[in-house]
Amino acid sequence: MDPATGRAYRQGVYWVEVSVPAPLLLETGLRLVDTPGVGGLVEGHADLALATVELADALIFVVSANxxxxRSELDFLRRATERIHAVLFVLTQVDLYPGWQSVLIRNQALLAEHAPDYRDAPWLPVSSRYRFDATGPVTRTSPPPAVSAVVSTR
Incomplete structure (x- = not known):
């Protein structure tokens, strides 16, 4: 979808499936569905994401630390509380934004106000850069240990 015009780049494409070799997660039968962003320029993405959430067991909501x-994300999350209770928030790019902790605290306060059912949901700050700079047996196909721990306990 072209974000500037809201029109499809190609007609007749309704979904795309991508396979990723992540045996630690996939062996359990986990299936991840990536929906369009809920705060984007194209009207209807939030409704599509909500319809998908209704079929899910859990929601992983990914936001940037910038x-x-x-408002549109908070509206989506308020509406999502009616459909799904298990949620994990992932705060990305924490390596790029030194003030990410303030953003995290503010996001938690906003959730308490606008989607209180999610106020105690876990937040996972992540950084691709820190992950790939880490020492140890980390591969590009293995999930971050914290993600594996949260997903396996929910």
Whole structure:
């Protein structure tokens, strides 16, 4: 979808499936479905994401550490509380934004106000850079240990 015009780049494409070799997660039958962003320029993405959430067992909500949750994201999350209770928030790019802890605290306060059912949901700060700079047996196909731990306990 072209974000500037809201029109499809190619007609007739309704979904794309991507396989990733991540045996630690996939052996358990885990299936991840990536929906369009809920704060984007294309109207209807939030409704599509909500319809998908209704079929899910859990929601992994990914946001950048560069800014707090937007009004459209908070509206989506408020509506999502009616459909799903298990949620994990992932705060990305913490290596790029030194003030990410303030963003995290503000996001938690916004959730308490706008989607209180999610106020105690876990937040996972992540950084691809820190992950690949780490020492030890880390591969590009293995999930971060913290993600594996949270997913396996939920």
């Amino acid at each position: 800014s707090e949750l937007t």
